[in-house]
Amino acid sequence: MTFNAPVKDIAFAMNHVAGLKKAIDNGTYAELSDDMVETILEEAGKFANEMVAPLNRDGDTVGAKLIDGQVKTAPGWKDTYNAWTEAGWATLTGSPEYGGQGLPHLLASACYEMWSSASMAWCLGPILTGGGVEALTYHGSQELKDRYLEKLITGEWMATMNLTEPEAGSDLAPMKTRATPKGDGTYLIKGQKIFISYGDHDLTDNIIHLVLARLPDAPAGTRGISLFLVPKFLPDGTRNDAHPTSLEHKMGIHGSPTAVMEFGAGEGAVGWLIGEENRGLACMFTMMNNARLNVGIEGVGIAERAYQQALAYAKERRQARAVGTPKDAPMSAIIEHPDVKRMLLTMKALTQVSRGICYMTSAALDEQHLGADDAAKKAGANRAALLTPIAKAFSTDVGNEVSSLGVQVHGGAGFIEETGAAQHMRDARIAAIYEGTNGIQAIDLVTRKLPLENGEVVFAQIAAIRATAKAVAKAGSEHGETAARLRDAAESLDQATSFLLKAVSADLNTALAVATPYLRLFGLVLGGSILAEMAMASAAALASGETDPAHKGRIALSRFYAENLLLEAASLSALVLNGASSVMNAEEALAD
Amino acid sequence: MTFNAPVKDIAFAMNHVAGLKKAIDNGTYAELSDDMVETILEEAGKFANEMVAPLNRDGDTVGAKLIDGQVKTAPGWKDTYNAWTEAGWATLTGSPEYGGQGLPHLLASACYEMWSSASMAWCLGPILTGGGVEALTYHGSQELKDRYLEKLITGEWMATMNLTEPEAGSDLAPMKTRATPKGDGTYLIKGQKIFISYGDHDLTDNIIHLVLARLPDAPAGTRGISLFLVPKFLPDGTRNDAHPTSLEHKMGIHGSPTAVMEFGAGEGAVGWLIGEENRGLACMFTMMNNARLNVGIEGVGIAERAYQQALAYAKERRQARAVGTPKDAPMSAIIEHPDVKRMLLTMKALTQVSRGICYMTSAALDEQHLGADDAAKKAGANRAALLTPIAKAFSTDVGNEVSSLGVQVHGGAGFIEETGAAQHMRDARIAAIYEGTNGIQAIDLVTRKLPLENGEVVFAQIAAIRATAKAVAKAGSEHGETAARLRDAAESLDQATSFLLKAVSADLNTALAVATPYLRLFGLVLGGSILAEMAMASAAALASGETDPAHKGRIALSRFYAENLLLEAASLSALVLNGASSVMNAEEALAD
Structure with missing residues (x-):
């Protein structure tokens, strides 16, 4: 098996980061039940593993071809697509009026993630069709809807x-x-x-x-x-x-x-x-949040795939002996070497962070549509608006970083196409570009999203991160320095945010010149709170007698992140506060 | 023209970072003169532009093929190779006894950089032959030398x-x-x-x-x-x-x-x-420093190529109007947009930093062989030993980063192979892997190079960085916050170094677990001093009446680097001091 859909990790993130369980209990998700979610994830994962993942290599080597004015897809792609529509997967989020199941975005995000892991190139088709469905649903005439929506929602077209x-x-x-x-x-x-x-x-x-x-x-x-x-x-x-x-x-x-x-x-x-x-762009913008989120999901998917492959290789490949291994012992699996451990932990942590950010965004989109009242809907819409550029850009940057680390873990074999690690890196590269480059996302975040409700939306998010830091401080010592590092990071984010909110109205170029590092800072700090929330949930599960070793893994991963990657927040914040003028005054440096 | 060898930038770095002029004046480089250097750089650059660069795309698309047990290279490769040997380029550093010109490594580094920019895949052959020459020169029997050295040095074989x-x-x-x-x-x-x-x-x-x-x-x-x-x-x-x-x-x-x-x-x-x-590995190690340095040079070369291409595109491609542009003006060149400016400045700064580090290393290798006395030779050897893993790993990481940014600057066009930006990114990826992965370089730096002479070698390097920071503090206000940022960064490096020197003997796994971030920290801080030195040299040139606009560019670039990228030093140092235990205690996080 080349890919094993991480159904357990996904369900954990849905419940403990995106609040799925709570939303089900609250009734936000109407008829959805825990059991239904579990079944859907299991089956979507199975479809990813067994039907989609095997397509990925031929998709790369044979590819799609234009023959006599008609495109022919790679071997097996059509059969898998047919199996996918026949199993009803196309209908997940579509309106029940037109044959859809009307399920929440959050669930669709999880499915799209698994299928994108299995084959990002294959899953892109269904994702785009989903965008078309949305545009037509919200803006199409009754005639057009009646003529096309069911065909699109069922995946027939x-x-x-x-x-x-x-x-x-x-x-x-x-x-x-x-x-x-x-x-x-x-x-x-x-x-x-x-x-x-x-x-x-x-x-x-x-x-x-x-x-x-x-x-x-x-x-x-x-x-x-x-x-x-x-x-x-x-x-x-x-x-x-x-x-x-x-x-x-x-x-x-x-x-x-x-x-x-x-x-x-x-x-x-x-x-x-x-x-x-003349309102075409507005129609497009309606679905933009969702489309951008889905590209973020592609970043998560490719990162997960690259991580799984690197992890498997690192457990099997033996080179040298790790410190403390007897001299006459066989060579150690390279996962035993601290530098390889660091790479794998970085890959796993960034993957889980980007997943958490995307799922939070999906849940906010659901709240926007399904919230209990107008206030809840508006809060959801604002939250989704704020988080979407981060979900898109941070996650696709993560897709690039993690897939490149995946190549590195493989050493020389990673550069050989047959290994597959290189394909993930090549595939991932587009996600930071399409649906609005990541630079455009950063500009959107800083110029349009920070000022939402006079900054109330962003500061509410920062307050939530601070609350997580306080909760960790009250939790056990197994979280190491997490509470202090997350508190510091939230402070860094707060300072940078206040600075930018002023800059957006007072000196736009300053805001634009540091928008990308700011988005990175935001994703990084939000990531710290996401991993900490999962670690606390796991600690509680262990305390209640659960024995799944994944719980200890989540605690260790959160701690690794807080004590290593999250430290960058201070530097990024300093850069946001101080970096713009030397960017704007560097004309001569780019003269030739 | 797809590539324009940056001869002026290269000469400036050779003189003001690697001390070429001083060494010529001192007599270290025997018969070499400023004029000779200029001529060689000009001609090597011309060869890169006119003969090597045009090969690069066919090399990628046609590639090398194995036909009936014999490899056929891509169209034009053999002709260019023949022209290269006929012009005498193969003989640069070889021993005059066997037909070589006995020129210094520093000069060869500059030439290899330009040819690697032009076509990394093509230049790799000559680079490897150089390694073979070295092994044979230092370890071969007289019989083998007489039989093979001249053929190899002239490039006939x-x-x-x-x-x-x-x-x-x-x-x-x-x-x-x-x-x-x-x-x-x-x-x-x-x-x-x-x-x-x-x-x-x-x-x-x-x-x-x-x-x-x-x-x-x-x-x-x-x-x-x-x-x-x-x-x-x-x-x-x-x-x-x-x-x-x-x-x-x-x-x-x-x-x-x-x-x-x-x-x-x-x-x-x-x-x-x-x-x-049974001494084969020692023979290989003799030439390892040089081979690793040359791979670092490949990283510099590919970064320079990617930067040039992105810069040209950003000046030509128009999208949207930059802040402050009249509404009825045509769209701005994307270089006018601050986020694109940041990407290009980052590309240029990292390229120049990695060039500086590689040239410093080359000069140290020359000092090792040509130094005035044994003490000078030993100092050169130690310095080369310390800098080589940084030159290799930092520069090839830069090759990856800069070529990926190059794709990003191109937007959607960057993902299309015909544009060429993607090829640079694909080509660059191997350099962080071969000749010892960058993880191996970091381990070499921390475990074998820091302890050289009980740390005297590394602390001498840090002292030199501090001296640069002091010099900037006395220089003009055009350097902005450079002095303070470089001083802070040197302090960060000092702390991390002291910590690791203890860890290497007391707790090796701790040292290994943070070796990669430490190498990054070292390269980053050394880079700050390299750009600052060049900026001060340019300020002096301007003060003396020179009018080349490149001088102002160097001052602006150094300032951009100090006030943006160099800020990461504090976070990396904190990571080195605190990050290891959560790496070493994260077994469960990597369980599945």
Whole structure:
């Protein structure tokens, strides 16, 4: 088995970080029960292990191919996709009105994490379709919903997102694709979109493209962009003029076809407006939080996969003898060497931290939709808004770091493609870039999320971290220096936050120049409280007589994190407070 | 032009960090003159730009191929190699007795850096041959030297290093390859070696393999390993039984053929002993410092290449409008955005720091060989010994970081292979692994290098950093907070060093568990003093009336580094002092 879905760890994080059990008891999650959650996680994990993970290597080596204008996916991809829809996995979060199960985002996050671990390139297709479902659910006309939602929610058809153009990436304002009303309620779409994931494929009979375009005489900039639905096959069965013209050669996720899409190069591509005219970006933003969160989840997934592989290798590979081993003993497994231990602990801790952040975010999204009252919903929405850029950027940075450490643990073998460690690193690399680069996330966090409710949202989060630090201080000595380190780290985060809240209004460039280190700081400190909460829950479980050795593991991991990685918070905070001016005054340093 | 060798930056670092000018004036470098250095750098840079850089992409996409038992290199590789030897570049450091120019290591480092930037995979062949030359020069019999040295020094033939076996990587003790005396002064070599870079190729007519193997009845472990010379073609022209049986599929450096080498599978591979029986590892260690330094140089080279490419893209690519730009202005070049500025400054600063560390190490190696007296030679040897693991590990970590940032600066385009940014990241990844993983370097630094002369060597280095901090304090206000930050950082390094010097003898596992963060700390702090020295030299040049804008750039870069990146020193030092016990007591965390 190349991958073993960490169902127990996932369930623990859902309960003790994202408050699943509490929410079930509160009734937030309506008909959901502990047993249902357990069953779903077990089965999703089994599907990841047995059906998705075996696809991953062929996805990389064979990849997706464009043959005669039609994309062919790698061997086995279609069969697994069919098995996945037949088992009903596509319907998890969709509206029950259209065949969905209406389950919470938190549960979907856990499933997507396991499938992304198994094959990030494969899982990307379902993730994107989920985004399309959301856009259509919230903004589509009744007619469009009736025509497309059930097909998409059941996975019979898939959806794509068409935003990027050669000149319009992080900034969509210069977008050029045009939409001309035909007078019959439809539009003719004309233009080129690039970097379109799953732009074409053979997994489903039809593909529903969501395309951003400009109406004639639309205002310039992002306020003149509308959203259109452009199906590969029109309702009458004719092929629409929306074609993949080439596939990109990418560093990783070769199994995911990344197409250049040409709309309306011939007779014209027929599309339908979604939402209001010139409000396309707002429609896209509705689902942005969820899409960004899901990319964060990809980071968690690839980190978990890389960790499992490195751990297994480190237990098997023998080199040299660890300190204290008798001279005539065989060589030690490399996991016995302290430097390898450090790498593995770092990998595991960062993976669990990023998982916790993503699940917290999912739970906040659920609260936004399912909260008991408007106040609860608003609190959920604010919390989700604050955490989303951190979930996206911190977790995908972690995906890069952990997968690179995974290569390092393997030594020379890690550089050999057959080992598989290198593929994780190559696959992971895109997640820090797409759905808004991590730099864009940091800017979003600092300029739009910190000021929410005059800073109340962010300071509530910091107060929660401080409360965790206080709780650890009252807990046993097994937590080592965790309480003090977490308290210091929260103080560092508080100072940096106060500084930035002022800078955002007084001196925007200062805020922008330190946004990325600030996001890192936030994720790092939040991570300390996440691991500490799990460690305290494990300590309580042990005290109540449970004997699962994973509990001791969680306590040790939290302590490792607090006494090693969390120390960086002080430096990062100092950087946020002092670093901007030398960035902004370094023109000459970048002159050549 | 895809690459422009940074000759001016290199010369500045050679003079103001590695003390080249001073050494020339002192007479350390005998007949070398400033003019000669300038000419050599200019010409080597031109060769890198015009002849080597164009090979790099085909090297990646076509790569080296094993066809009918013979490796064929990528298109153009052989022509460029021939041009390189014909221009005399192979002879730089070789002994004049055998056709070499006897030039200092420092100069060779600069050339290797430029060629590695141009194509790391191509330059690896010459680098390995240099290692072979060194082993033969210091340990070969007169007969072997006369037979092989001139051919290798002129580059007519190339050399390989055959150490690794499936069970013997970081630890060579379990090596199995056998050498049996034939009674005529030669040996029959039998065994398999893996990961042999340039194990076979078509660049030269003959290849001289240096192979570690065990004599019959040799002691177990590393004290029973001898070094043998095994030519592809024997002196009488017959093909020796040393064959590549397969090439690895690697994450990067596809142009460099990485072979599984089978010695003596048929009639037997004939070899000659180099140095004394059972002293093979000592022979290898002689050249280890130089080989490790050269891998560090690869890290510098790839970082420089990635930086240049990212900088060019950031100046050209336009997205959004920077703060303060009029609303009707066109979109800003992304270099105007503070977050992109931060990435580029980080790339440039880390590249220059790693260059400085490598050149300091080269200069110390030169001092070891050319020093005015035994005391100077010994000081050079000690300094080289201390700095080598830092040069290797810090610089190759920088290669990974900077090339990954290079991808990030490119956004989505960075993930597309045609852009080239991804190749740098894939190529860079091996340098942190081969010639001793970076973990091994950290262990070497902490356990063998810190204790040199009872710590005098390391504390002399820290004293030099403190002296730089004092000098900056007396310099102008253009250096911002550099003096204070560098002083604090030196204090952090001092504390961590004192702690580790005790731990190495008292509690080895503690030292091993924090060795990697300590090496990072050392490189980071040394880097602060390197950039500060260059900034002060530039300030002096400006004061004396020079107008090159690069001087202001160096001052700005040093300040950026001190007020941003150098801040991490405090956290790393705290980690070294406090982090080990939670690493060593985390067994349960890695149980599954």
